[in-house]
Amino acid sequence: MGWYFGFKLHLICNERGELLNFMLTKANVDDRNTDVFNRLSDNVFGKIFADKGYISQGLFERLFNDGIEIVTGLKCNMKNRLMPLYDKILLRKRSVIKESSDFDNMMNDVENEVEEQQAEDGLVNRVPELKQLSEDIDKATNTFINSTFELESAIQQYQRAEAKLGGAVTTISKKVDTINQHIDKVLENAPTKLKVSVNVNDADWQKIQELFAKERQWMTAQMQTHIREVNSMFADERKKVRERYKEYDGCYLGHYAQWFFWFFFVLGFFLFSSIIVMIVGKSLN
Numbered sequence: 001m002g003w004y005f006g007f008k009l010h011l012i013c014n015e016r017g018e019l020l021n022f023m024l025t026k027a028n029v030d031d032r033n034t035d036v037f038n039r040l041s042d043n044v045f046g047k048i049f050a051d052k053g054y055i056s057q058g059l060f061e062r063l064f065n066d067g068i069e070i071v072t073g074l075k076c077n078m079k080n081r082l083m084p085l086y087d088k089i090l091l092r093k094r095s096v097i098k099e100s101s102d103f104d105n106m107m108n109d110v111e112n113e114v115e116e117q118q119a120e121d122g123l124v125n126r127v128p129e130l131k132q133l134s135e136d137i138d139k140a141t142n143t144f145i146n147s148t149f150e151l152e153s154a155i156q157q158y159q160r161a162e163a164k165l166g167g168a169v170t171t172i173s174k175k176v177d178t179i180n181q182h183i184d185k186v187l188e189n190a191p192t193k194l195k196v197s198v199n200v201n202d203a204d205w206q207k208i209q210e211l212f213a214k215e216r217q218w219m220t221a222q223m224q225t226h227i228r229e230v231n232s233m234f235a236d237e238r239k240k241v242r243e244r245y246k247e248y249d250g251c252y253l254g255h256y257a258q259w260f261f262w263f264f265f266v267l268g269f270f271l272f273s274s275i276i277v278m279i280v281g282k283s284l285n
Contacts, residue, residue: 012040012048020044032056037063047071049091085117 008029011022023039030036031053041048041063048063048070055072064072071087083091 010036010040031061034062041066041068044068047087049087110267 006027008025008027010025010031012020014020019039019170021044023036025033026034030112037059045067046069048068050070050072052073054073055071055075055078060070071083071091073091
């Protein structure tokens with residue numbers, strides 16, 4: 001397939017960026033070569049973080065038997081698997097070969113990400129509390145909504161009852177009007193068509209006669225008293241008229257009589273004057 005020119009550097013460093021092992025090979029040597037990993041894993045224990053080029057079931061089993069766990073990323077065609085958060089963060093920061101300062105920065109980033117993850121875990125731990133709070137809010141909201149529905153239902157029932165009461169009042173009013181109309185008709189026809197029969201026994205008839213006699217006696221006494229009072233008033237008035245006639249002794253002429261009197265008086269005066277004038281005139285001639 002071709003040829004290669006150059007070399008490949010294989011190395012491994014610890015968490016402080018210190019070089020542990022290295023090996024130079026040709027450029028066409030596989031990263032998973034047994035001789036290479038035997039040299040690199042010499043006196044190494046714990047975990048090794050590598051890229052996807054080191055994925056190999058045989059390499060994983062051989063290192064696992066030596067007490068070493070190799071941690072790599074996943075290829076696109078591989079099934080997903082759970083990975084501890086710390087391993088996932090260190091796997092992202094595995095390229096710390098150049099300087100120790102890069103590794104320090106990497107560790108600071110790791111610590112920051114761990115703190116962020118712890119904060120997220122704290123938030124996750126509060127999820128039940130938040131769920132309970134959300135449930136309480138939902139219950140309170142449901143209670144409020146149910147109360148609102150109950151109030152609306154009570155208002156609707158009151159309105160229906162009010163409508164029924166209004167209908168009942170209207171019906172009763174119509175019936176009362178009908179009864180009044182019948183009563184008016186009965187009263188109109190009473191003088192000609194209404195017949196009333198009353199049965200009275202002797203004892204009741206005797207009581208009625210006694211009451212009638214008492215009432216007649218009372219009315220008679222009242223009428224006599226009234227007649228006496230009227231006669232007394234007439235007698236007083238006659239006395240007053242007599243006294244008035246005594247004060248004005250003479251003849252009283254009416255209004256028309258006075259006019260006739262003055263008419264004839266003036267006429268007689270003119271006639272008498274004319275006669276005197278004629279007599280005087282004749283005597284002078």
